[in-house]
Amino acid sequence: MVELCGHATLAAAHTLFSRGLVNSNIIEFVTLSRILIAKKVPDVKAKLQNGETKDCYFIELDFHTVPTADFNAAEVSLICKALNFSSIVDMKITTTSKDIFVIPPNPKLFDLNAMCFILSLKSVTEVQPQIDEILKCPGRGIIVSGLAPLESRFDLYSRFFCPKFGINKDPICGSAHCAFAFYWSQKLG
Incomplete structure (x- = not known):
């Protein structure tokens, strides 16, 4: 549901x-x-x-915000395999729908846990998810999000993968926006 x-x-x-x-x-x-x-x-x-x-x-x-919570670090390798990532900068879980919220790596400008990253359009759009592997992951789906380059007119980019609900790839998702608005507003003030 x-x-x-x-x-x-x-x-x-x-x-x-x-x-x-x-x-x-x-x-x-x-x-x-x-x-x-x-x-x-x-x-x-x-x-x-x-x-x-x-x-x-x-x-x-008028979407509301959905808080995110820390996610079990033991699941990182499973999520990396599902998204074809070698590593993940940050990973949370939404408190309502239990979507996994993932920030992919791409070095440069954003300070997160004493590491500098700029999370660009490329790092989000080039995700090559393994849908069969996402089905094995905990939670409802996986949200991948990253900051937009400073010169763009956008704040951030996102993609949502929810094959458990028959939505393999959704370029935009209202309920995902509720979660990453909360997350990014805390990071960016």
Whole structure:
């Protein structure tokens, strides 16, 4: 059972807003994790080809943060094998869905446990997971995350692997964001 699914919540909100099925700019969804609010946020009016204007909007979801806890260091070799890593900088477990949260190595700028690292797009996007090995790992799935390069317009990168739920590779996951927002906000202030 999934406590929170950002994709499904966003799709449901879009359907309700776009079809005029709600008379409000706010929808409250009851999820297994808590009430999740979807807010219709106006965007600039877009002009159609015939010169008419159309209201455009974004949908903002108010995800909560999910704390992470220390993870059993004895499992590092199993996780490294599943992700084809030679080592891991940090590893935590989410306190709700029991996802394993992994920070891959890539030396340079980030001070974590007296070691300097910059965790780049390359270290996250080039993960070659072994799906059969992930199935043997504890927890629901594995989140891999790293800081974005300073020159990018992003804060961090992530990928989520959850073959136990039929999702081998998910480039973005709402419930994973709840965990790594908590983790990275503590590291980055």
